[in-house]
Amino acid sequence: MGKPWRRGWQALLVLLGMWAVAAIASAQDVSLPQPGPSAPSPVAPRSDREPYDPTHYRAPSLSLSRLEQDPVPARVLAGEFERRFEAVSGDMLWAHKGQATWWRIIVNQDVAEADAPQLTIDRPSRREIELWRPGDDLPLRRSIYGPDTDLNHSTRMIVFPLPRGLRKGDRLYLRMLAADVMSSRVEIQPLARVQREDMMHVGLRSVVLTAMGVIAVLAFGFWIGLRERGYAYLGLTLVLQILTLTSDGGEMRVVPWLNEIAPDSRTNIVLNTAAVLASIRFLIFFLGLRTTQPKAARLLDWCSISLGGLLLVSLFRTWKYSALFGNLNLLVVVALVLYCTVVAVWRRQREAYFLLLAWLPLMLLLVALVGANHQWWPEFSWLEYTFPVGLAFGGLGLLLGLTSKLQQLRRDRDTANRLATYDSLTGAMTRAAISQSLRNAVDSAHRSHRPLSVVFFDIDHFKRINDEHGHRVGDETLRIVSLRTRNRLRAYDLFGRYGGDEVLVVLADTHLRDAVRVAEHLRESVSGSPLSIDGRLLPVSLSLGVAELMPDETPEQLLERADAALYASKSAGRDRVTGHSVEPEREVVS
Numbered sequence: 372m373g374k375p376w377r378r379g380w381q382a383l384l385v386l387l388g389m390w391a392v393a394a395i396a397s398a399q400d401v402s403l404p405q406p407g408p409s410a411p412s413p414v415a416p417r418s419d420r421e422p423y424d425p426t427h428y429r430a431p432s433l434s435l436s437r438l439e440q441d442p443v444p445a446r447v448l449a450g451e452f453e454r455r456f457e458a459v460s461g462d463m464l465w466a467h468k469g470q471a472t473w474w475r476i477i478v479n480q481d482v483a484e485a486d487a488p489q490l491t492i493d494r495p496s497r498r499e500i501e502l503w504r505p506g507d508d509l510p511l512r513r514s515i516y517g518p519d520t521d522l523n524h525s526t527r528m529i530v531f532p533l534p535r536g537l538r539k540g541d542r543l544y545l546r547m548l549a550a551d552v553m554s555s556r557v558e559i560q561p562l563a564r565v566q567r568e569d570m571m572h573v574g575l576r577s578v579v580l581t582a583m584g585v586i587a588v589l590a591f592g593f594w595i596g597l598r599e600r601g602y603a604y605l606g607l608t609l610v611l612q613i614l615t616l617t618s619d620g621g622e623m624r625v626v627p628w629l630n631e632i633a634p635d636s637r638t639n640i641v642l643n644t645a646a647v648l649a650s651i652r653f654l655i656f657f658l659g660l661r662t663t664q665p666k667a668a669r670l671l672d673w674c675s676i677s678l679g680g681l682l683l684v685s686l687f688r689t690w691k692y693s694a695l696f697g698n699l700n701l702l703v704v705v706a707l708v709l710y711c712t713v714v715a716v717w718r719r720q721r722e723a724y725f726l727l728l729a730w731l732p733l734m735l736l737l738v739a740l741v742g743a744n745h746q747w748w749p750e751f752s753w754l755e756y757t758f759p760v761g762l763a764f765g766g767l768g769l770l771l772g773l774t775s776k777l778q779q780l781r782r783d784r785d786t787a788n789r790l791a792t793y794d795s796l797t798g799a800m801t802r803a804a805i806s807q808s809l810r811n812a813v814d815s816a817h818r819s820h821r822p823l824s825v826v827f828f829d830i831d832h833f834k835r836i837n838d839e840h841g842h843r844v845g846d847e848t849l850r851i852v853s854l855r856t857r858n859r860l861r862a863y864d865l866f867g868r869y870g871g872d873e874v875l876v877v878l879a880d881t882h883l884r885d886a887v888r889v890a891e892h893l894r895e896s897v898s899g900s901p902l903s904i905d906g907r908l909l910p911v912s913l914s915l916g917v918a919e920l921m922p923d924e925t926p927e928q929l930l931e932r933a934d935a936a937l938y939a940s941k942s943a944g945r946d947r948v949t950g951h952s953v954e955p956e957r958e959v960v961s
Contacts, residue, residue: 526621729768805867
């Protein structure tokens with residue numbers, strides 16, 4: 372591969388390395404390190420205890436029991452259902468989708484008041500939780516959205532204060548209403564540790580969402596400036612992903628009207644579905660599937676129609692299998708995109724390498740997340756941060772890939788334009804290009820009332836050269852003559868092959884006499900020394916005609932007069948310059 376490929380691979384490898392480092396870092400447990408098991412210490416007054424040291428804090432063990440029923444809270448608190456609670460191992464809470472579930476939490480050791488203990492429940496999205504602490508008649512209510520929002524903490528956890536601490540054997544009763552089947556970890560942590568995790572969560576989420584927002588703004592800016600719809604697809608995909616993340620993560624609660632619609636399960640389905648639809652449109656454009664893999668493009672279109680139907684229905688209501696239907700469509704899309712990417716890589720489409728490196732890890736994370744949501748396999752806590760980080764780096768990678776793709780398209784277009792504009796043998800402009808340039812120059816000269824002249828010439832006895840020495844020598848003669856004459860022109864003079872051995876030169880801001888002088892230099896550059904071709908010297912001369920643009924004269928009329936001057940040079944014996952004037956007596960010959 373050439374240098375551009377090597378530079379592209381280096382950039383992709385750097386991007387992949389950054390993604391991997393960020394993903395590994397984000398997957399680490401953000402909680403403070405804990406020592407090994409030790410005997411629980413008795414509760415002591417603050418004056419008898421050392422200052423709180425978070426590095427030596429060990430979360431107290433808890434015993435969890437679950438009640439399938441949803442009785443009146445007073446009856447649960449009165450102990451009527453104690454024997455119906457079923458013990459559950461571990462520290463995970465869950466609830467059937469849309470059904471309230473009761474949990475009994477028994478503390479197996481004392482929890483000191485001095486630590487400002489807090490009961491924390493992670494993955495709080497779309498959960499409404501009520502907690503009865505020992506001695507409480509009314510519950511504490513917490514949720515990410517709605518009137519029970521606790522703005523003192525981040526959206527990473529639902530936090531309940533335990534200001535009086537707890538004694539071994541104390542019981543907490545918790546009622547959970549969830550809109551999904553994801554599990555949440557329950558734990559008792561000191562306030563200092565909760566605040567530290569809040570800061571780390573807010574910092575990482577801010578970086579990820581800001582990065583995605585910046586990439587989306589850049590994409591839309593490129594779309595407005597370059598009018599390339601691929602950037603619009605990418606920008607829309609990123610915006611919808613940002614909305615999905617902020618809806619699930621709880622950041623939407625800071626906007627009052629979004630705080631009303633974000634908890635609705637329809638919001639999640641609509642945003643996720645719209646994001647997938649935008650991604651499909653982008654990927655079809657990015658890989659050029661309409662032309663390179665039309666069958667795969669049609670399958671993606673059918674997936675789009677299916678998801679579009681789900682989106683329209685979800686605007687009004689959801690049904691039991693809405694999430695499953697949407698996620699199955701998503702997995703089909705992921706499989707198709709992976710297949711198309713592999714095929715494109717096999718065909719050496721440059722943009723496919725960007726897609727493979729930028730989105731392959733993200734697609735694997737997406738599959739893991741979908742499976743965990745439907746309990747097809749265990750949940751992975753590192754997805755909480757790894758997936759958003761993957762979205763940010765995936766968006767950046769695709770922005771770079773799209774830019775590389777468009778640069779290549781522009782290079783191809785410029786190459787095609789050059790082939791259409793310049794003659795491959797002589798390097799001069801083609802007849803169509805020089806004719807259009809002459810028309811533009813004539814229009815400009817008429818508007819600005821500035822002089823303009825043209826030189827029309829051909830090679831004397833060029834047919835004889837072809838007949839005696841062959842067409843290869845004739846082509847080489849044309850190339851050398853073009854090179855010598857072009858080197859005698861100014862940078863902004865126009866030089867084009869008009870046909871065969873005929874060449875047209877357009878001299879802006881040049882009167883007739885100056886143009887005749889330029890033409891004479893062109894003649895001398897060729898006839899002054901013979902051409903060396905295949906080890907032999909070949910004498911060559913030019914006949915040139917010159918004409919200056921007259922008021923209201925058309926390009927065709929100007930060329931006609933220059934051609935007449937060229938004919939006059941040939942009639943006078945060739946190897947000379949003739950300047951054509953409107954009055955015959957002003958004709959200039961050299």
